[in-house]
Amino acid sequence: MNSTATSFVLSPERRDQLHQAAHQIRRDIITAIAVAGDGHPGGALGAAELFAALYFEVMHHNPREPQMPGRDRFVLSNGHICAGLYSALARAGYFPVAELLTHRKIGSRLQGHPARTHLPDMVETSSGPLGQGLSVANGLALAARLDGVQSRVFALLGDGEMQEGQVWEAVMTAAHYKLQNLTMFVSYNRLQIDGAVEDVMGIDPLAAKLESFQWRVVEIDGHDIEAVVAAAQPAPTEDHRPTAVILRTVMGKGVSFMEDKAAWHGGKLSMEQAQQALSGLGPAIGFDDIRHMDGTNVI
Amino acid sequence: MLFSGSADIREGFAKALMELGESNPNVVAMSADLAGSSKVQAFADTFPDQFFQMGISEGDMMGTAAGLALAGKIVFPTTFAVFAASLANQAVRLSIVYNQANVKIAAGHGGITVGGDGATHQAFEDIALMRVLPGLTVVVPADANEAYHATLAVAAMHGPVYLRLARSPHPVFTDPTKAFQIGKAEVLREGADVGIIATGTMVVRALQAAEALAKDGISARVINMHTIKPLDTECVLSCAVDCKAVVTAEEHSVIGGLGGAVAELLAQKQPTPIEFVGVQDTFGESGEPEEILTKYGLSADKIREAAVTAVQRK
Ligand SMILES: Cc1ncc(C[n+]2csc(CCOP(=O)(O)OP(=O)(O)O)c2C)c(N)n1
Numbered sequence: 002m003n004s005t006a007t008s009f010v011l012s013p014e015r016r017d018q019l020h021q022a023a024h025q026i027r028r029d030i031i032t033a034i035a036v037a038g039d040g041h042p043g044g045a046l047g048a049a050e051l052f053a054a055l056y057f058e059v060m061h062h063n064p065r066e067p068q069m070p071g072r073d074r075f076v077l078s079n080g081h082i083c084a085g086l087y088s089a090l091a092r093a094g095y096f097p098v099a100e101l102l103t104h105r106k107i108g109s110r111l112q113g114h115p116a117r118t119h120l121p122d123m124v125e126t127s128s129g130p131l132g133q134g135l136s137v138a139n140g141l142a143l144a145a146r147l148d149g150v151q152s153r154v155f156a157l158l159g160d161g162e163m164q165e166g167q168v169w170e171a172v173m174t175a176a177h178y179k180l181q182n183l184t185m186f187v188s189y190n191r192l193q194i195d196g197a198v199e200d201v202m203g204i205d206p207l208a209a210k211l212e213s214f215q216w217r218v219v220e221i222d223g224h225d226i227e228a229v230v231a232a233a234q235p236a237p238t239e240d241h242r243p244t245a246v247i248l249r250t251v252m253g254k255g256v257s258f259m260e261d262k263a264a265w266h267g268g269k270l271s272m273e274q275a276q277q278a279l280s281g282l283g284p285a286i287g288f289d290d291i292r293h294m295d296g297t298n299v300i
Numbered sequence: 301m302l303f304s305g306s307a308d309i310r311e312g313f314a315k316a317l318m319e320l321g322e323s324n325p326n327v328v329a330m331s332a333d334l335a336g337s338s339k340v341q342a343f344a345d346t347f348p349d350q351f352f353q354m355g356i357s358e359g360d361m362m363g364t365a366a367g368l369a370l371a372g373k374i375v376f377p378t379t380f381a382v383f384a385a386s387l388a389n390q391a392v393r394l395s396i397v398y399n400q401a402n403v404k405i406a407a408g409h410g411g412i413t414v415g416g417d418g419a420t421h422q423a424f425e426d427i428a429l430m431r432v433l434p435g436l437t438v439v440v441p442a443d444a445n446e447a448y449h450a451t452l453a454v455a456a457m458h459g460p461v462y463l464r465l466a467r468s469p470h471p472v473f474t475d476p477t478k479a480f481q482i483g484k485a486e487v488l489r490e491g492a493d494v495g496i497i498a499t500g501t502m503v504v505r506a507l508q509a510a511e512a513l514a515k516d517g518i519s520a521r522v523i524n525m526h527t528i529k530p531l532d533t534e535c536v537l538s539c540a541v542d543c544k545a546v547v548t549a550e551e552h553s554v555i556g557g558l559g560g561a562v563a564e565l566l567a568q569k570q571p572t573p574i575e576f577v578g579v580q581d582t583f584g585e586s587g588e589p590e591e592i593l594t595k596y597g598l599s600a601d602k603i604r605e606a607a608v609t610a611v612q613r614k
Pocket of ligand 1: 043044045079081082129130131132158159160161162163188190192193194252266332333334356383387
């Protein structure tokens with residue numbers, strides 16, 4: 002297995018900014034899901050560093066020109082954790098932060114699962130039904146190659162999601178077509194709805210499987226933002242394999258009563274629980290919390 | 301007494317499945333990482349040897365179910381309707397239905413009232429997709445009591461079945477003592493001006509509409525068409541002959557579901573004005589069940605309006 006490009010170092014200021022972004026994404030996830038009444042906080046909290054790294058450091062994108070030619074693309078294949086994606090998009094400047102309060106409500110663009118029909122400029126493909134995102138990412142990566150553009154394609158999948166057969170078809174496609182411009186992240190939190198991935202339907206040894214499918218595989222602590230940024234850098238030019246980054250993550254990361262509990266994959270989140278979660282996370286730094294349109298506090 | 305007041309339709313299925321597990325070691329259940337939502341966790345805990353957790357792999361689950369059934373088991377694979385009917389469609393078509401394997405697919409989240417999850421998890425093409433498969437029985441219970449009896453009935457018959465279960469709590473109104481007859485519709489209310497043929501969660505709304513229509517001097521017959529296939533053609537035909545106007549109502553697209561089945565029959569055998577209440581040709585969205593039902597035209601009011609239109613078209 003390859004280790005990450007250790008030579009990659011962020012400046013201390015940059016690292017702080019990314020920490021703050023990940024922290025704020027966590028606060029937004031809690032607030033938006035509590036206002037919705039229910040949702041999928043666990044996996045989203047575990048992917049906060051990835052969202053921050055991609056939207057605030059790694060990806061070549063432009064909120065003022067969402068359809069910018071040659072932009073990098075992100076596919077959230079495990080669409081249920083979209084509260085984290087929506088926060089990253091809002092915080093990056095794609096839409097007003099207060100809109101996060103409409104998540105999962107009737108008439109909202111911020112559907113319970115990412116919907117391209119509702120957010121054509123920001124959601125590269127609709128998702129929710131698991132197992133389809135990597136195939137679409139492959140298509141985007143093939144098109145970039147056909148067009149001769151440098152655009153990179155990133156996809157995020159859940160570890161439970163790796164049980165879907167279509168994922169492995171797409172894993173073969175990416176290797177077969179040597180999609181060096183494609184990076185698949187797997188949020189390896191070892192949990193899914195019915196319990197531990199290992200008990201439900203084991204996927205291990207995941208890194209070895211992917212390597213035997215001719216992928217370049219990197220395994221890191223998914224909450225070490227510097228490691229995430231490093232792992233997301235382009236593969237060495239002479240290596241034509243697609244890259245898989247196995248992110249060792251914790252379901253519900255940062256919220257003590259949610260951490261490592263499959264029950265927090267999804268479900269109801271009360272305002273009291275949200276208050277407790279937010280105080281455990283600690284105050285917003287570098288960003289302002291979501292407020293109602295009229296400026297009043299939400300929680 | 302089975303269920304009363306308001307109850308989760310899936311609980312009727314779960315209760316029957318437990319009894320089946322008790323009485324028949326050949327009854328097997330499966331889940332694709334949705335054991336809680338599909339209400340098979342109690343079965344899994346009580347009969348661990350008769351339960352298979354398959355993970356998030358619906359196609360594989362359907363194929364494995366077929367294998368178990370071809371070797372003599374009575375198999376209940378469970379997942380959401382969108383995944384059973386469309387994601388795993390090919391495995392259902394070939395391995396289960398073409399083989400006439402004794403598999404009873406119990407699909408939750410059937411319909412549009414799935415809450416915040418939105419369009420990706422709403423199933424309103426599943427009846428159409430399943431109904432078109434030759435030799436697949438399609439059953440849509442109207443409440444928890446009926447789900448209980450329907451589950452026992454489909455287990456007792458030989459052959460593949462698609463059992464569609466809605467998600468949201470729902471009023472209980474069917475007779476708890478009445479056994480379920482596959483393919484035999486039930487006339488819940490007599491009437492001669494218009495026939496309302498409803499299925500699943502729309503049956504109770506059809507009864508409400510009939511009540512309102514009576515006040516306007518229109519007498520509506522209400523039929524609970526719990527089996528979409530085989531369709532009770534005799535019941536539909538006599539309804540058309542007697543009432544000369546028909547409304548169909550379903551928590552499903554107006555294309556290809558109950559409305560389609562009724563229209564196919566009547567166009568050939570008894571041409572009759574028909575109005576279709578259901579989701580128009582559009583995807584859904586996130587929202588509270590009642591908001592969604594209203595926005596997408598699945599209310600008692602819409603059934604009443606459709607009935608008035610159908611009567612005018614006579
Ligand atoms: C095809 C499909 N089957 C089932 C589901 C229901 N479902 C949503 S999330 C989930 C579990 C996902 O597990 P994992 O990928 O590990 O994500 P995490 O729980 O870590 O967020 C399931 C079964 C789905 N969305 N799509």
